[in-house]
Amino acid sequence: MLNSVAAGRRLALRATAFQLGAVLLVAMAFLLWGKSQALAVAVGGLAMVAGGWFAARLAFGAGVTGAGTAMMRLLAGMLIKWVTVVVVLLLGIGVWKLPPLALIAGTLTGMAAQALAMARLR
Numbered sequence: 001m002l003n004s005v006a007a008g009r010r011l012a013l014r015a016t017a018f019q020l021g022a023v024l025l026v027a028m029a030f031l032l033w034g035k036s037q038a039l040a041v042a043v044g045g046l047a048m049v050a051g052g053w054f055a056a057r058l059a060f061g062a063g064v065t066g067a068g069t070a071m072m073r074l075l076a077g078m079l080i081k082w083v084t085v086v087v088v089l090l091l092g093i094g095v096w097k098l099p100p101l102a103l104i105a106g107t108l109t110g111m112a113a114q115a116l117a118m119a120r121l122r
Helices: 005-033 035-060 067-095 100-120
Strands: none
Touching: 005 035, 005 100, 035 067, 035 100, 067 100
């Protein structure tokens, strides 16, 4: 076995921390355009962070399991992640009236930071 469940859990936690830092940095940069822009970036990015955290908890929370169970947990985690992101984006645009482009910028920041962290932290 090349990789343990504990190593996957640690990688997901480090990627989440990296993602959170990147989102907060971009949100602070968006303060130049106003508080609502910065808040929208933070909300969009934190949706990705929360979704990734939920997915990691579901995927790696049960320890060692069979291949079929592990695959179903990974797929369920991915589904929960994207449902979380979509619900937060819809709430941000429809209910909280946040700027949509800033929300998307935050979401993309979170997504890019996660991809970079996973590639870099291996």
